[in-house]
Amino acid sequence: MQIRSTTAQDLDVFVRTFHTALGRFPETPDANGGGLWWSAIEMDRGVVAETAGRTVGTAISYPFELTLPGAVLAPAAGITAVGVLPTHRRQGVLTAMMRYQLGALRESGEFLSVLLATEGGIYGRFGYGLATFTHRMTVQRAHSAFRTQVQAGAIEVLLRSEATEVLEEIYDRYRRTQPGALSRPHRWWALGAGMPPVARAPRFVAVHRDAHGVPDGYATYVLDGGTLTIDETIAADDAVFAALARFALDHDLVTEVVFKHVPTAHPLRLMLADFNAGPTSGDMDWLWVRLLDVPRALTARGWLTDGEIVLDVDDPFLGEHHRYLLTVADGKAECVETTRAPDLSLDVRDLGSIYLGGTAPSTLVRAGHVQAHGSTAKADALFRAERPPHCLHWF
Numbered sequence: 001m002q003i004r005s006t007t008a009q010d011l012d013v014f015v016r017t018f019h020t021a022l023g024r025f026p027e028t029p030d031a032n033g034g035g036l037w038w039s040a041i042e043m044d045r046g047v048v049a050e051t052a053g054r055t056v057g058t059a060i061s062y063p064f065e066l067t068l069p070g071a072v073l074a075p076a077a078g079i080t081a082v083g084v085l086p087t088h089r090r091q092g093v094l095t096a097m098m099r100y101q102l103g104a105l106r107e108s109g110e111f112l113s114v115l116l117a118t119e120g121g122i123y124g125r126f127g128y129g130l131a132t133f134t135h136r137m138t139v140q141r142a143h144s145a146f147r148t149q150v151q152a153g154a155i156e157v158l159l160r161s162e163a164t165e166v167l168e169e170i171y172d173r174y175r176r177t178q179p180g181a182l183s184r185p186h187r188w189w190a191l192g193a194g195m196p197p198v199a200r201a202p203r204f205v206a207v208h209r210d211a212h213g214v215p216d217g218y219a220t221y222v223l224d225g226g227t228l229t230i231d232e233t234i235a236a237d238d239a240v241f242a243a244l245a246r247f248a249l250d251h252d253l254v255t256e257v258v259f260k261h262v263p264t265a266h267p268l269r270l271m272l273a274d275f276n277a278g279p280t281s282g283d284m285d286w287l288w289v290r291l292l293d294v295p296r297a298l299t300a301r302g303w304l305t306d307g308e309i310v311l312d313v314d315d316p317f318l319g320e321h322h323r324y325l326l327t328v329a330d331g332k333a334e335c336v337e338t339t340r341a342p343d344l345s346l347d348v349r350d351l352g353s354i355y356l357g358g359t360a361p362s363t364l365v366r367a368g369h370v371q372a373h374g375s376t377a378k379a380d381a382l383f384r385a386e387r388p389p390h391c392l393h394w395f
């Protein structure tokens with residue numbers, strides 16, 4: 001088996017192989033936004049696996065910016081389009097592609113990689129840890145009274161096709177301070193590539209403006225048979241979020257509102273007069289994070305609490321084992337190798353899980369994945385983020 005990087009000439013066979021892996025017909029662009037996903041692909045960042053002159057596996061990466069705790073923007077390689085032909089599964093094709101791809105990313109100086117998984121059991125073995133979650137909330141309009149006072153802001157409803165620039169501007173401002181958020185390249189907005197709202201598929205967009213007329217939030221939605229479904233609500237602050245939620249809940253001809261992709265511990269449910277009126281469902285994994293260079297990754301993020309901790313980190317996929325002393329002072333960390341006794345012994349995938357502050361180290365100790373040598377209070381305080389990380393970009 002040979003693994004090699006791709007060029008633009010590989011696009012057709014890449015698309016065909018990936019679609020065969022998924023059991024779907026290759027999509028061609030259409031007026032409703034179908035097939036546009038491929039228009040954003042960057043073939044100079046792909047890999048293919050070949051046996052006997054035949055392409056049997058695919059993978060690609062996007063150059064994203066990931067927001068780390070402390071509103072730090074860091075480069076992160078977003079892996080996607082991973083597929084292996086059904087005839088070649090469980091023969092190590094993905095493993096070989098991952099080894100090649102992670103090695104190439106490291107050589108090019110990347111220190112973080114991220115992905116969304118089709119199945120939660122695949123990527124932990126390659127050192128990716130589950131870092132963010134998403135939830136769906138359904139509110140019956142008849143029981144949707146708020147306890148929270150909502151400031152009536154100026155809301156304008158636009159068609160998706162009219163709203164590209166304003167959506168891009170609002171999203172870009174939001175993602176710079178939200179831990180776990182990914183950049184959305186301008187090219188994607190311009191193409192309407194990907195899933196809603198970066199798609200040409202019909203959507204209404206409620207745009208909220210502040211007292212000066214500056215756009216500071218949006219909700220993209222469709223109304224179908226009494227159910228108003230919001231793909232994403234992006235808001236400069238919680239008051240704007242509340243105004244957009246109220247707009248949806250007060251819409252005529254609506255019996256229920258489905259908020260897709262509500263962040264973990266979001267106050268929306270507590271805004272309701274009756275907590276039980278906002279049940280969540282569809283809790284699922286979202287962003288997986290892989291640290292490719294532990295000291296660089298740990299010193300890149302911002303830290304809320306001063307202190308020091310010794311981490312014994314095992315990276316079985318890359319065959320590495322290091323012990324680090326992490327020292328945080330004034331929000332900045334230093335990370336050096338040490339022989340001191342560790343506070344935590346953990347797999348690099350578990351370091352990926354706690355890196356953005358979405359899961360406390362003590363939770364992974366309780367789950368039996370991380371070993372604590374003493375109290376976990378210090379580790380929990382250190383790894384905390386200013387708010388739970390959240391990502392709603394789909395790629």
Ligand SMILES: CC(=O)SCCNC(=O)CCNC(=O)[C@H](O)C(C)(C)COP(=O)(O)OP(=O)(O)OC[C@H]1O[C@@H](n2cnc3c(N)ncnc32)[C@H](O)[C@@H]1OP(=O)(O)O
Pocket residue numbers: 021022079080081082083084085088089090091092093094095096115116117118119121122125
């Ligand atoms: C980021 C993204 O793009 S997500 C998209 C992922 N792609 C898909 O879901 C498309 C359909 N599936 C596929 O194409 C393939 O089955 C893949 C890519 C998931 C796996 O490719 P394979 O070449 O079969 O994987 P490979 O043989 O290297 O397996 C490595 C290990 O992962 C395990 N594994 C592979 N797929 C899965 C899975 N879906 N669930 C759980 N474990 C899995 C294997 O059992 C193996 O375990 P082992 O090391 O203990 O023996």
